[in-house]
Each structure stands twice: as structure tokens, then as C-alpha cells.
Amino acid sequence: MSSDNQGIRPVPIDASPAAQANGVTPVNGHTPNGAQQFGSSERIQVINDEKNFTPDLASQIDRWGLRDVGFSYNIVAVFGSQSTGKSTLLNRLFGTTFDVMDESQRRQTTKGIWMCRGKGMGVMVMDVEGTDGRERGEDQDFERKSALFSLASSEILIINLWEHQVGLYQGANMGLLKTVFEVNLGLFGKKAQDGTSGRTLLLFVIRDHIGVTPLANLQATLTADLNKIWESLSKPAELQDRLLSDYFDLSFTALPHKVLAADKFESEVQQLRKRFVEKGREDYLFKSAYHKRIPADGVAFYMEGIWEQVQTNKDLDLPTQQELLAQFRCDEISTLALAEFNEQSKPQRRPVEAGRVVEGLGSMMRNWKTQALTRYDRDASRYHQGVYKRKRVDLLSVIDSTLSPLFLGQLKNLHKSCLVAFKKEMLEGMRGEGYNFAVVVNKAREKCETRFTEGAKEALLEDTDWTWEDEVELLREEVGIVADQCRKDETKKMVNLIERTCKRQISEPVDIHLNKAAPDMWDGVLIVFKTTLEKAEATYLTKAKSFNCTEEENTTALATLRKRAWLVLRAKIDEQVADPVILGKLRGHFEDRFRYDDSGVPRVWKPEDDIDSAFKKAKDQTLELIPRYSKIAPVDPSNEYTLPSEPSDSLSSTEEFDFPATLTVFTETKSLDLSARFRKDADAYYVEAKRSTVSSVAQIPYWMYGVLVILGWNEAMVVLFNPLYFAFLLCALGSAYAIVQLGLVGPLIQVSRTVAGEVQRQASDRLREHFSQPVLAQPIRSRSVDVDSNDGEDELRRRGGSPM
Numbered sequence: 001m002s003s004d005n006q007g008i009r010p011v012p013i014d015a016s017p018a019a020q021a022n023g024v025t026p027v028n029g030h031t032p033n034g035a036q037q038f039g040s041s042e043r044i045q046v047i048n049d050e051k052n053f054t055p056d057l058a059s060q061i062d063r064w065g066l067r068d069v070g071f072s073y074n075i076v077a078v079f080g081s082q083s084t085g086k087s088t089l090l091n092r093l094f095g096t097t098f099d100v101m102d103e104s105q106r107r108q109t110t111k112g113i114w115m116c117r118g119k120g121m122g123v124m125v126m127d128v129e130g131t132d133g134r135e136r137g138e139d140q141d142f143e144r145k146s147a148l149f150s151l152a153s154s155e156i157l158i159i160n161l162w163e164h165q166v167g168l169y170q171g172a173n174m175g176l177l178k179t180v181f182e183v184n185l186g187l188f189g190k191k192a193q194d195g196t197s198g199r200t201l202l203l204f205v206i207r208d209h210i211g212v213t214p215l216a217n218l219q220a221t222l223t224a225d226l227n228k229i230w231e232s233l234s235k236p237a238e239l240q241d242r243l244l245s246d247y248f249d250l251s252f253t254a255l256p257h258k259v260l261a262a263d264k265f266e267s268e269v270q271q272l273r274k275r276f277v278e279k280g281r282e283d284y285l286f287k288s289a290y291h292k293r294i295p296a297d298g299v300a301f302y303m304e305g306i307w308e309q310v311q312t313n314k315d316l317d318l319p320t321q322q323e324l325l326a327q328f329r330c331d332e333i334s335t336l337a338l339a340e341f342n343e344q345s346k347p348q349r350r351p352v353e354a355g356r357v358v359e360g361l362g363s364m365m366r367n368w369k370t371q372a373l374t375r376y377d378r379d380a381s382r383y384h385q386g387v388y389k390r391k392r393v394d395l396l397s398v399i400d401s402t403l404s405p406l407f408l409g410q411l412k413n414l415h416k417s418c419l420v421a422f423k424k425e426m427l428e429g430m431r432g433e434g435y436n437f438a439v440v441v442n443k444a445r446e447k448c449e450t451r452f453t454e455g456a457k458e459a460l461l462e463d464t465d466w467t468w469e470d471e472v473e474l475l476r477e478e479v480g481i482v483a484d485q486c487r488k489d490e491t492k493k494m495v496n497l498i499e500r501t502c503k504r505q506i507s508e509p510v511d512i513h514l515n516k517a518a519p520d521m522w523d524g525v526l527i528v529f530k531t532t533l534e535k536a537e538a539t540y541l542t543k544a545k546s547f548n549c550t551e552e553e554n555t556t557a558l559a560t561l562r563k564r565a566w567l568v569l570r571a572k573i574d575e576q577v578a579d580p581v582i583l584g585k586l587r588g589h590f591e592d593r594f595r596y597d598d599s600g601v602p603r604v605w606k607p608e609d610d611i612d613s614a615f616k617k618a619k620d621q622t623l624e625l626i627p628r629y630s631k632i633a634p635v636d637p638s639n640e641y642t643l644p645s646e647p648s649d650s651l652s653s654t655e656e657f658d659f660p661a662t663l664t665v666f667t668e669t670k671s672l673d674l675s676a677r678f679r680k681d682a683d684a685y686y687v688e689a690k691r692s693t694v695s696s697v698a699q700i701p702y703w704m705y706g707v708l709v710i711l712g713w714n715e716a717m718v719v720l721f722n723p724l725y726f727a728f729l730l731c732a733l734g735s736a737y738a739i740v741q742l743g744l745v746g747p748l749i750q751v752s753r754t755v756a757g758e759v760q761r762q763a764s765d766r767l768r769e770h771f772s773q774p775v776l777a778q779p780i781r782s783r784s785v786d787v788d789s790n791d792g793e794d795e796l797r798r799r800g801g802s803p804m
């Protein structure tokens with residue numbers, strides 16, 4: 001066979017149906033934006049003829065709908081000399097729309113590397129610029145790079161060659177393959193040694209197979225050539241004994257002449273197509289062993305990385321590439337998951353910051369976290385496991401540190417709301433009477449702690465180092481402070497209540513004792529006071545027990561209670577000895593002794609009565625009361641009551657309390673003043689008594705009745721001797737007899753007495769009015785305060801009386 005493949009290249013007579021159908025002139029096969037649309041399939045120039053990688057591959061994969069298919073896709077590339085029908089074959093096999101050479105022109109069609117999605121299948125097909133093209137001449141750089149690129153990124157590399165190229169070295173691209181194998185060892189040598197995947201299928205498609213030489217012979221020749229090349233490779237020392245079959249699977253197929261045996265060609269192509277499509281077939285070509293394990297959404301980045309390495313002529317390190325890809329993609333996926341997570345958590349931040357307890361925050365946080373991780377796991381777990389796991393830890397820590405302020409905020413808000421609830425609970429528990437403070441506190445505390453603990457546990461996320469125990473301790477302390485304050489307030493309230501009860505209880509008995517003004521008046525008052533206080537102290541101690549009050553608090557509270565009870569008593573006494581009240585009492589006392597006799601009957605003074613001594617006695621007895629009222633001094637010393645005095649203290653805001661001073665009800669001066677005022681009142685009574693005797697002296701004298709008989713003798717005789725009058729007299733006597741017989745004398749006398757009394761009273765008044773002077777006609781009480789005591793005496797002297 002000739003080694004000059006230019007000379008033996010058959011003249012292609014077919015043009016791309018797609019190209020023809022669309023009327024596109026397939027010259028260079030690319031457009032300025034690097035992507036062309038043919039029917040429903042879009043293709044993209046992955047690497048242009050200036051050896052630049054397109055930035056649009058990722059979005060193109062997205063448009064093909066392959067972005068989210070994970071590993072459910074395949075990549076196939078073609079390798080072979082220029083114008084050997086590669087594009088035609090790909091279009092037939094995969095329904096792609098690659099440009100096919102114009103029959104009339106003999107020039108390069110595919111420039112750079114193109115990619116198209118297989119029609120109706122998840123296959124990314126790469127059409128690679130043909131090798132050995134006259135357009136690039138001696139420059140073999142691109143063909144080497146594109147071959148390396150195809151091998152590194154695809155699962156199946158279709159090696160397209162004419163039948164007559166078999167056996168040629170350059171014609172069959174054996175030189176190029178040698179280079180590719182050598183680099184391949186660098187790529188996959190180690191992987192294969194580890195036993196991990198990295199195999200590639202080299203599918204030899206022999207075109208224009210006439211059938212003279214059976215496929216088996218061609219296959220043997222090619223295999224022998226390949227093994228020969230493999231032998232001649234300069235392998236790394238540790239891979240010296242490696243065989244071609246350790247890295248590559250070889251497959252061979254032949255297609256008849258496209259023009260001369262067009263039908264056969266078509267049917268063979270369809271047969272071959274089935275091997276790419278029908279997964280159940282034994283000879284199915286896309287075996288999982290060939291898959292590069294790059295998720296579809298990372299293919300663009302991965303290929304770009306490989307091309308960069310190829311370009312910079314660095315040794316291709318696919319594991320590193322995969323790690324780099326994983327880093328990039330995991331970062332991307334993590335960012336996306338975080339963005340979604342932040343979007344979810346954002347609305348809850350504001351209420352937490354505003355101090356509200358967000359119900360179910362824990363489950364929400366758990367949900368956001370799980371969603372973010374699930375999303376990350378779903379997309380990133382397909383990448384390099386080491387990188388995936390590392391990035392997952394990073395993502396977790398970012399999520400946790402984002403949620404941590406929410407958790408802490410929730411704890412703080414819970415703390416606040418529990419404290420408020422505790423106070424409310426305490427107030428409710430202490431409403432009304434008869435509650436047990438300790439029970440109320442314990443119940444409220446338990447409720448508060450339970451609520452906090454439940455809330456904190458709910459908000460606590462698993463697998464974090466978050467804690468809430470410190471916060472609950474703090475809450476306990478504050479609850480203790482609040483409870484203590486409540487206890488103090490309640491103790492105060494209780495003391496106030498007891499004080500009020502005390503006041504109520506002592507009020508009436510003290511009134512009675514002070515009104516009586518007996519010599520042992522203060523004994524009675526103090527006995528009542530002490531009994532009431534004892535009861536109050538007992539009540540306090542019973543309640544204080546439930547308040548868990550300390551001994552010291554009890555002592556202080558009892559001291560306060562005693563002092564306040566004493567002050568209550570003093571206030572009551574002050575009320576009773578206020579000027580008008582005490583004067584009223586003195587007057588009453590005096591009246592009882594002066595105006596009434598010993599049996600309590602009001603006295604009617606007669607001229608022979610000793611008004612002066614009665615007045616003196618009553619006045620002296622009343623004046624004795626003033627010193628009695630002036631000081632709290634019981635007759636029996638055992639009834640005395642003492643309290644410690646307290647100096648004033650501005651720091652503790654205690655006012656001075658001088659107990660001995662409180663025993664004095666009123667001072668000496670006040671006593672003298674009261675005496676003087678009382679005397680005036682008493683004098684007025686005296687004057688009144690005296691006056692009443694004067695008015696009784698003014699009664700009708702008995703001789704007047706004698707005069708009346710004498711003067712009325714004639715009239716009596718007329719009655720006796722006048723039959724009419726006499727008849728009247730008899731009637732009167734008869735009536736009197738009947739009255740006596742009927743026992744109506746008593747009532748009649750009574751009636752008569754009343755009538756007489758009334759007549760007498762009327763007469764007395766008239767006479768008094770007649771004899772009285774204007775000054776004496778004034779009401780005594782109203783004058784008593786204004787008139788000087790001497791005025792009364794002067795008046796009496798003028799009228800012939802003598803005051804005591």
C-alpha cells in the first residue's frame with residue numbers, strides 16, 4: 001500500500017443533508033459567535049481554529065437539557081485524516097448536524113473541534129478537525145492537541161480510516177497514535193495500575209470496505225500495528241510491563257462504500273448506530289467502564305481545564321483536573337445551596353432580632369439546613385469524594401455559623417419572655433387570699449424553666465456545639481431575684497394588710513374605753529392593743545412561713561408591724577383627743593354629774609338645792625380627766641407597753657421614732673388650755689342651773705288659790721242653787737264615780753298631768769320670757785366659747801347668785 005494518503009483519498013461525492021436542507025454553505029463550518037443552529041439541534045465550536053476554548057459550552061449543555069443528567073450522558077469523539085467522511089459518519093450515527101464537505105471543493109470542512117448533541121440521545125458528539133490537512137501543513141501541533149483532548153474527555157474515540165489506509169504508518173495516523181498512547185500512559189497509567197477506571201474504547205471504523213480483505217484480517221493488521229507501536233513506546237519504569245489492553249479496548253467495524261454500495265452503507269451505519277443506542281445489547285459500546293465520571297454540569301469546566309493543560313503543554317494530570325473541577329463545582333454548588341438557604345432564613349432574622357420568640361424556629365432551621373445539604377449532596381457528591389467531603393464540612397460550618405446567631409437570639413428572647421411569663425404567673429398566683437407563696441413560686445418557676453428548656457431544646461440543632469445550659473442558669477438566677485423581690489413586696493403588703501386589720505379591730509374598743517374615761521382607761525386600751533397585736537403577729541408568722549422568710553426578715557417585719565400598729569393606736573387616740581372631741585367628752589362627763597342625779601334622772605333645780613357644791617364636785621371630777629387623758633399611763637404596770645425608739649436615718653429613710661414621746665397624748669400647755677375652755681362651758685351650765693331656780697320661784701303662789709275661792713264664792717253658790725248648773729254638777733260627779741268604778745282614774749290623772757304639765761310649761765316659758773334679761777336669753781353653748789369665764793360670774797353677781 002502506498003504511504004501517500006493524499007493520492008489515494010477517494011473523492012467524496014456526498015454533501016451533508018442538513019447543510020443542503022438549510023442552504024448553508026459549509027465552508028468553514030462556524031459562525032462568528034461559534035454556535036450554529038441547524039433545525040432543532042444546536043452545535044457549538046468547543047475549540048476554534050485559533051485554539052481557544054469557548055466560554056459558552058456550559059450554557060450550551062444547559063440548552064441541550066443535559067446539565068442536570070448527572071452521569072447519564074456519554075461523550076464520543078472522532079479521530080482521523082481530513083475529508084475521510086468523519087462528519088458524514090457522525091451525522092448518520094447520531095443525527096448530528098456537523099458540516100460536511102462540499103462535493104465540488106476539496107478542502108477542509110471541520111476546523112477546530114465541534115460538539116453537538118446526538119438527536120434523541122444523551123450523547124455529546126465531538127467532531128474533530130481532521131489530521132494531516134493541507135491547510136495546517138507541517139504544523140502538527142493542533143492535531144496532537146486535539147487528539148489528546150479527545151482521548152482525555154471522551155469515552156469512545158472513533159478512529160476513522162479508509163480501508164486502503166490500513167497497514168500504512170502515517171496514512172493510518174500511527175505516528176500520531178503513538179504520541180497519543182504515550183501521553184495516555186501519563187494520563188491513565190497510574191489509574192489503571194490502581195485498578196480504577198480510565199479505560200477508553202478505540203473504535204476503528206474502516207470506510208469503503210470493499211470486502212476483498214475480510215475485516216478480521218484488517219483487524220489483525222491494525223491490532224498488530226497498535227501493539228507494535230505500544231512496544232516501541234517509551235514507558236515509565238513502573239509501567240514497563242503494561243499492555244495496550246490494560247488501558248484500551250479495541251473494536252473494529254467496516255462500512256461499505258457510501259456511493260458504490262449506498263444501501264448497504266446505510267444499513268451498516270444503522271447497525272452500528274444500534275450499538276450506540278441500545279443499552280441491552282451485548283455489543284453495546286458505551287460501557288460504564290469508559291465513563292470519565294464527570295457529572296454533566298461539570299463537563300464544560302472539566303474540558304476547559306484539560307484544554308488549558310494541553311495548551312500549556314503540561315503533562316496532563318487527570319486526577320488533578322478532576323479535583324480542580326470538583327473544587328470549582330463544589331464551590332459553585334455550595335454557593336447556590338447557601339444562597340437558597342440564606343433566602344429561606346432571612347425572613348426569620350428580623351423577628352428574632354426584634355426580640356420575638358419564633359415558634360418552631362428549630363424545625364425551620366433544621367429544614368433549611370437539610371435542604372441545603374441535600375441540594376449540595378445531590379449535585380456535588382458525584383465529584384471527587386475528597387473535595388466533596390471537604391467542601392461539605394465547609395458548607396456545614398457556614399450554615400451553622402449563620403444559624404448560630406438565630407439560635408442565640410432565640411435563647412435570649414426565650415429567656416426574656418419566660419421571665420415575663422414568670423412574673424405574670426406569680427401575680428396571678430398571688431391574686432386573692434389564702435395562697436401559699438412557696439407553692440406559687442415553685443409552680444411558676446417550674447413552668448418557666450420547662451418552657452425555656454423545651455424552647456431551647458427545640459431550637460438546638462443536632463451535630464453542633466451549641467449549648468443552652470448557661471442561659472438556663474442565668475434565667476434561674478433572675479427568677480430567684482424576681483421571686484425574692486415578690487416575696488419582699490408581698491411581705492410588705494401583708495404587713496399593710498395586718499396593719500389595716502389591726503386598725504379596724506382596735507377602733508371600737510379604744511373608742512369605748514376613751515369615752516368611759518375610767519381611771520383604768522389606758523389599761524383597757526393597752527390590753528385591747530396588745531391582744532390585737534398578738535393576733536396580728538401570729539397571722540404574720542403563719543404567712544411568713546409560706547414565704548420562706550428568713551429569721552432576720554421576720555424580726556424586721558415584726559418590728560415594723562409593732563411600730564405601725566402602735567402608730568395606728570396613737571392616731572386613733574389623737575382622733576379621740578382632738579379639741580372638739582375631748583371638750584365634748586369633758587362636757588358630757590360634767591353634764592352626767594351636774595345635770596343628772598345619781599339615778600340618772602335629770603335634775604330640776606329648786607331654790608333650796610345646793611347648786612354650788614354640786615357644781616364644784618362635778619367640775620372637779622371632770623377636771624381630773626384632763627391629766628388622765630394627757631398621758632398613756634396604765635394603772636397596772638403589767639399593762640404597760642414599750643417599743644424601742646429609732647433615730648432618724650437618711651440612708652435607710654427611717655424617720656425618728658421616740659416611743660416615750662408617743663406616750664404623751666397632749667402637753668401641759670394643752671391641758672391648761674383645755675381646762676380653761678372647759679371651765680367656761682361649765683360656768684355656762686352653772687348659770688343655766690341658777691336661772692332655772694329663778695324661774696321656779698316665779699310660780700303662782702298658793703294664797704292665790706284662796707283669793708280665787710273668796711272671789712269665786714258667789715259663782716259657786718249660783719251653781720249649787722241653779723238647777724241647771726246643779727244638774728251639770730251631778731252629771732260631773734256621776735261621771736267621776738263611773739270613772740273611779742271603771743278604774744280610769746290613773747289614765748285620767750295621767751292625761752291631766754300631761755295637760756297640766758304642758759300648761760305649766762307654757763306658763764313658765766311666758767313668765768321666763770317676761771322676767772329674763774336679753775343676755776340670759778342667749779343659748780348657753782354658743783356663748784360658752786366666746787364669753788370670758790368672768791362674764792358669767794359678773795352676771796350672777798349682778799343677779800344675786802355666787803359662782804363657785
Ligand SMILES: Nc1nc2c(ncn2[C@@H]2O[C@H](COP(=O)(O)OP(=O)(O)OP(=O)(O)O)[C@@H](O)[C@H]2O)c(=O)[nH]1
Nearest residue numbers: 012014082083084085086087088101109110130258
Ligand atoms: N467514498 C466515500 N466518500 C464519503 C464517505 N463518507 C463521506 N464521503 C464523502 O467525503 C467527503 C468528505 O466528507 P466529510 O464528512 O466532510 O469528511 P470529514 O472527514 O468530516 O472532512 P473534514 O471535516 O474536512 O476533515 C464528502 O464529500 C462526503 O460525501 C464514504 O463512506 N465513502
